Amino acid sequence: MTSSDTQYVSSRDNALLKDLRRLAQDSHAYRRQGRVWLEGDHLCRAALQRGLRPSHAVFQASYFDRAGHQWADAGGKAVVVDDTLFASISGLESPAAMGFVLPLPAAPALEPDAPSVLLDGLQDAGNVGTILRSAAAFGFGQVLAMKGTAALWSPKVLRAGMGAHFGLRLVEGLEPDAVDKLAVPLLATSSHQGEYLHRTALPWPCAWVFGHEGQGVSAALSERAGRFVRIVQPGGEESLNVAAAAAICLHASAAGDRGQAGRAGRAG
Template sequence: MSMTFLASKDNAKIKHLRALIEQNQYRKKHQQTVLEGTHLCLAWLQTHKNLVSLFTTEAALEHPDLEKIQEQYQGQIFIISESLYKDLSTLGTSLACLAIIDIPKHAQTVDLTVDTLILDDVQDPGNVGTLLRSAAAANVKQIICTKGVAALWSPRVLRAGMGAQFSLLCFENADLSLLLPDFKIPVYVTSSHRSESLYAQNLSKPCVWILGNEGQGASEYALTHAKAVAIPQPGGQESLNVAIAGSICLFEMVRQRQ
């Protein structure tokens, strides 16, 4: 294992790392992203995938979590100063660990017969990551996102999802009009303005869930081409956060199948 000290923020390796952290188009161009924190790095390595490169500080190298990563990663480690790490990091006070990975590619096509979560213009990275984490926990493996959804492999969504992406089959920039008519299973969309209750549905078989934009809710196309259901809210709130609403739907499905 080789270690290289990098002192300048103008170093080409540092510029590449910073651009991957900050720019979605740059991530798309290079098909790479950044894992921040030892939890994500260890979760990634546990899926038998490789890190492209690892950036940390001299002090962090002695931490047990970094030692675990070094046991599984035999590539190059770049040592940077504490001040440079703080300048790059989006986590604030955390153990210094930034890893570049190649964004996974897959040849699969959408399976029209399995449990699926569709995110339709859900823009907040925290909401998207939370929904991916809930989907993975509920054993929903297929995720489909329309064009307006926060990038699934951005550092912020990766952190919010706690690495849920690593076990999911993800499709981005999808067109609902080309997908929904072909599904062979029931398709549901959440809407706080519909009277039919989530709890009146039979969710014992595979189904599709559509969750819409934080402000506007589900699109007209989704409401027209899917069965709209509401989550009862006896406390009288106008609506629920989309990540909470989606998690409730997914785990009502799990409850019915137990």
């Protein structure tokens, strides 16, 4: 970024500032604008590490004066906003001092053979973002969101995902029949039926289905599941938070049959 690439904003009525407010505060604005808002140093650096470049790098004025040079290679147009106005953009209680605007990635095609996570009507953005982090950590590179699931590229899901978005194939707004394209076994979580996770041999690759926080997996996806799996809870709780259950299940897949297959290959 050079001085010629820098725009200074001091008016609350600036058109770009209005668009940024919508991106940061409306969970569906990214679909209308075709771009997403990343707020904070960590998310922006995670995007850069994946080779993504912003169309705009937006800075609080005092931060830009102090540390703007650290972002000289980020690319895009620098937008410097008066400190008081920058706070009006953010959807956070404690706004960060900078953010990126990225073009919304093109929706990829569903990959039939990919280890996958299916999100079936999950509503809580924190749960969705946390599951994306677990998927990325445990080698499930494709996440399929059924229609009715929290918007995957919304600011709250992006913050909870902590950069996981940039390493995943994300497909959203799907109807149940799209799942029929998968060529891997479909495992559905349940709090009351199926095999206990710690006693079952898990296939790899596979696809895990995680359902709505209150209602669980829908009937449409339950009918398509080849197996139900539940997690033993000796403490007696009725159920686990869906993001916690997802982390347990995905880790079991990564450490179970997949690990055994890898060890067998090395031994051979």
